[in-house]
Amino acid sequence: MLSRGHVVAIPTETVYGLAASIAHPAAIEAIFSLKGRPHFNPLIVHLACQPDLRFHPMESLSAYIEQPLEGLEQLVQHFWPGPLTLVLPVGTSSMISPLARANLPTAAFRMPLHPIAQRILSQTGPLVAPSANRSGTPSSTCVEHVEADFGPLFPVVDGGRCQSGVESTILMRHEGRWRIGRLGAIAPETFAPLLGYVPEWSALTGKAGVAEAGEAGEAGAIGEIRCPGQLYRHYAPCAKLILGETEYDECHPVVLGFTDRDYIGAKRIFCLSSSDDPVGSLNVLYDVLRELDQQRISSAWIDLRMPETGLWRTLRERLIRAAGC
Ligand code: TXA
Ligand code: MG
Numbered sequence: 001m002l003s004r005g006h007v008v009a010i011p012t013e014t015v016y017g018l019a020a021s022i023a024h025p026a027a028i029e030a031i032f033s034l035k036g037r038p039h040f041n042p043l044i045v046h047l048a049c050q051p052d053l054r055f056h057p058m059e060s061l062s063a064y065i066e067q068p069l070e071g072l073e074q075l076v077q078h079f080w081p082g083p084l085t086l087v088l089p090v091g092t093s094s095m096i097s098p099l100a101r102a103n104l105p106t107a108a109f110r111m112p113l114h115p116i117a118q119r120i121l122s123q124t125g126p127l128v129a130p131s132a133n134r135s136g137t138p139s140s141t142c143v144e145h146v147e148a149d150f151g152p153l154f155p156v157v158d159g160g161r162c163q164s165g166v167e168s169t170i171l172m173r174h175e176g177r178w179r180i181g182r183l184g185a186i187a188p189e190t191f192a193p194l195l196g197y198v199p200e201w202s203a204l205t206g207k208a209g210v211a212e213a214g215e216a217g218e219a220g221a222i223g224e225i226r227c228p229g230q231l232y233r234h235y236a237p238c239a240k241l242i243l244g245e246t247e248y249d250e251c252h253p254v255v256l257g258f259t260d261r262d263y264i265g266a267k268r269i270f271c272l273s274s275s276d277d278p279v280g281s282l283n284v285l286y287d288v289l290r291e292l293d294q295q296r297i298s299s300a301w302i303d304l305r306m307p308e309t310g311l312w313r314t315l316r317e318r319l320i321r322a323a324g325c
Contacts, residue, residue, distance in 0.1 A: 001155060002124045007031055009132040009146045010120055011159025012112040014083045014168050014185055015139040015286070016146050017046070017129030019120075028099050028128055034150065037135040041228045042102035043128040044168075047111045048121035049081050057081070057111055064107065066091040069173060074194050080111040081118065083164060083185035087172035087227070100128045102228060110168055116159045131167060132156075138235050138286040138322070141165045145290060165283040166314060170227055171199060181227040183314040185282070201313070234321045239292045240299040241323035252301035256288060256319075261303065270300065278311035285315065289322055 005024035020027035169184035180201035250265025273280030
């Protein structure tokens with residue numbers, strides 16, 4: 001189906017992707033309308049690893065990029081296949097269509113680790129694949145989520161639950177350094193031994209939560225080029241989420257928190273994992289956010305009492321974005 005120009009949802013180790021071949025512009029266009037995604041928000045190109053080439057991921061990448069960047073080969077060699085996306089200069093005559101890269105002179109690339117994604121890619125060639133959710137809602141980490149968003153007849157390859165359950169980490173170049181464009185499944189500190197520094201990520205200032213999907217966001221207020229997808233309300237359930245940075249107060253009857261904490265007076269508690277387990281918490285995050293909607297919860301207090309290091313940063317950022325702040 002992919003080779004004939006259809007859109008198909010496929011599993012990856014992070015979240016399900018809504019895939020289309022880079023050779024089929026109509027299918028790429030269909031992704032934007034299916035998701036309700038604004039055209040200013042570019043897609044990630046997914047590449048096959050080529051085991052027959054005595055595994056060297058740069059071989060797959062070099063056909064698309066303009067010039068090699070400092071540290072690129074080491075990053076690719078160390079983290080691919082895996083949940084790392086790299087935003088790289090491709091030039092205006094790139095083989096990646098301007099539609100997929102939102103007319104930017106860069107494109108985002110990733111080589112997924114999931115064996116089913118890899119088998120598909122080895123037969124189809126490169127695929128663009130945004131997360132398989134309607135724009136603005138939580139990503140899909142299992143087939144049921146994909147079907148909830150796109151209907152029971154939508155073509156989806158069932159790979160079971162995604163292993164990490166949160167999107168890839170995005171690195172991009174800025175002023176001669178690698179920077180985090182999106183926090184994700186790889187903690188920023190993990191890059192330090194390879195790069196010699198922890199790539200920076202700074203919380204978006206401005207009104208990230210105010211602009212809904214489809215609007216241009218407050219790019220001017222932020223004053224820096226980022227992943228355009230980070231500019232608007234995202235990962236959000238319908239429920240109003242209240243950010244709890246201090247002690248729980250029982251005036252909030254519904255809590256989104258951790259299994260090992262007491263929320264005395266709460267009527268309902270939706271649990272991530274335990275308060276020492278960021279990996280497990282990220283793994284169930286989108287299930288829990290979707291569950292709030294299924295249970296028609298109108299407002300919930302989120303336990304944000306967590307460290308600001310490692311994968312906790314990804315969890316914290318997703319929760320803050322889900323609250324629309
Ligand atoms: O884990 C993942 O990355 C999943 C799976 C399916 O691979 N994909 C995913 O795609 O999360 P999506 O489209 O939901 O998020 C892609 C992000 C967006 O924030 C987009 O703005 C950013 O990547 N992006 C893509 N191309 C870019 C570029 N050339 N420059 C800056 N940001 C870019
Ligand atoms: Mg997404």
